[in-house]
Amino acid sequence: MTQCFTHLAREKIEAGGSVVYGESESRLKPIIVPCSQKEVQSSGSDVNEQTESQLSPMPIPFSQWEDQWHSSAGCVDEYLIDPEELDDSLNSLPAQAARDGPHLSQSCFTGTQEIIPKLEDANHVVAEAGMLKFSWQYEKKFSYSLLNVAESAVDTMSFERDANGFLELNSSKFNCHMKASNSLNLQSRVPQDKQYMAQVSQNVMLQTSDGPLNEWDRNYPQYLESFDSVEACEHGAERSKILGPAEDVDRDQRAIRRHLQFGATMVWNGGATTSSIDNQSNPTKVVVNSMLPARFRNLKDLVPSSQNESIGISSRGKPVSYHNTVTPTSSCPSEFVGSTRNVGDLPVPDFTPSSLSSMARSVSMHSNMFASKNLAGYMSSQEKHLATNEGQNLANYSNINSVTTIAAKTNVHTHMDDDEEETHAVEAATSASLPVADRFEELNKESSQRKREKKRVTGTSESEGCKRCNCKRSKCLKLYCECFAAGVYCVDCCACTECFNKPEYEETVLDARHQIQSRNPLAFAPKIVKSVTDSPANLVEEGNQTTPSSARHKRGCNCKKSKCLKKYCECFQARVGCSDGCRCEGCNNPFGQKTAILLHNAGFTGAERWENPCHQKLDTKETVTADSIKAGRMQCSPNWKELANIIHGTPPVSHQHLGSVTSSSNPDAGNSSNVSPIDLHCRRSYQPSVGYPPWSCSPLSLATELSEGMPPQELGCHIPPYGILKDGDTPEILRVTSTPPKAVKAYSPNKKRISPPQHQPQGSRSSYLPSLRSGRKFKILQSMPSFPPLTPCSKSKDCSDVTGKDHRGGSTSSQ
DNA sequence: GAGTTTGAAACT
């Protein structure tokens, strides 16, 4: 699938406290322009002119970036939005921004009242070649990790304000040290043969003016970059194919468009120039490849809201007042991020109730004051209910003024129903003159009581689309807590006690997250990973939920007694099949069983081997029992298996470049026909990269990419041939490679991947490649040190995060 | 709804 990433149609450019909307004038230089370079980057629109005076006096050394990577030819800007699709109000945004800019800068930068919309947690994006761009401002903390699949490198950068209030970025990976007063802009060109998975998390701290909060609220979207602005474009991809019938899309998007403003921008500009150009000429061919529901992903959604555009259309076609727009962030919690599905050739988020719930939860987390209430208008009633509650209460907790509250209520009144009483209570509390903290405590207490009562009545809050935690002792600051693990704050419907996973305890939450991430940098990554290009044929439907058949649990389960037939099993719970990464016993996972094969090869007699059926194609020397096949146990995704193999084969290579490994060491070598595309993919991806361990491939990314294959699945999914990827299925990275194929033969996962750890003699792991199961490999990779934190790593925590002492990960495998 | 089971997470 030819895919490139572009950025949203209209860049919102913030510089020095002003909002600048990048228009077509910057097409050839898709950079979020720092103020000082604006005149260079753009041809000078009215907007720019008007806001120029507001620009920060501190330029961002973009030139450094450009010196290093800039290739305008390689990053032709693309504006995915079709002007014709923009309604008048949207089309007027730039001018409007120009009008608002100065005003906003005055009202938003000088205040003293602090509001802390949470834009915490991750947005996981897998992107191919292109231009990664960030633009943000006002953040107190911003961390960004980039997993370079191709180079097997992990970079973590952190951004924080220094003592002088300057935003500071340090990154050795990008050879960058930047400071800026109000905003930072960063871009990183992604080579075409590279593929990244980026994880961004941030906390945004905004200060409001002494002006009306609703004013701030209204303007907020213009100050926050669209976070979820990773866009992919694909030739021939019809918009309707992606987003559904245009009519529906328009309706939905019109309604939701401005409620998805996010705290930062993460933009990929299409690196495939040809595609970019084509897409530019045909902006309707937009492939959205991010974590938002497709219906939210039209670029319109990313266009900042404006004061003028105060009327939208609800999902029910009713006008909805948006003048106090809430702005949920698209920074999705991991579980939602991992929950995408495909429509056509395109990945779109899973809209199952659970996903929606996750989304709603993420909204609450990421934008605690910007309720999900608007978003809720596009959810199922259950989800609306949830979002309404969360958003509403959080909005109030966040010291939104009564005007906003009332307006917010208006927005969601159609779904208030039995929550109305609560809302009133919240409003009352909100309007009271209690300190925020006290108010929160009070509300929290009441809320807890209510939700417990509610839960008692309904049996489970989940029936309300509100599946939340019930933590008693973890304080919701450990991964035990589902909310915390999902990267969202606990909300009203949680039944937790002593909960610290609330906006009020931001620091505590962050500390806890750092601590956990220090053990496992990817602890908050999606547990379920899937191919971003998973085709609809790969969807396993059951009930209302759709799970990509190629999706797998990142780390695998470890079930012993449940046989992966109960929700104890994380794979089962996630409705994905088990894979090599699983250490389960007696796997009967209906979504796909792990393949258990008894290998009778000499030296491995008696060892239970978890085999990849697709390896049959790769390694004919290995024996797979016919019974296993008959038993339908060859259910794993070939790609997934390959992932396991790759992972298996990496660390023991002893840091040697895979490409330098002679093919003679590989039985597969010399017979390229036996090498699966995935193999090629990964092997090519493992091209030596200076300074980076060749195996340091992101398991998540790999998994995501590798799972493109069509794993045979039960439940009636399409079952393509093992190990065979159609040309169209071949990831671009497979086609675009600068590494000679022979380098691929560096290792054969098959030949050495033998037995699971528990059957292995201690200490013998290194003697043959893979003895490690992928689960453990995942952990290994997760614990893999990041790029030499080139950066001073002001955040020692962050540094430690990636230096990873997480060697514990596989410990559970021994259970 | 209390008690039990289960497996992930955390700890040692």
Added chain:
DNA sequence: CAGTTTCAAACTC
């Protein structure tokens, strides 16, 4: 890093 403990969800009655 294997073994153990803690934890909370899932499950059973």
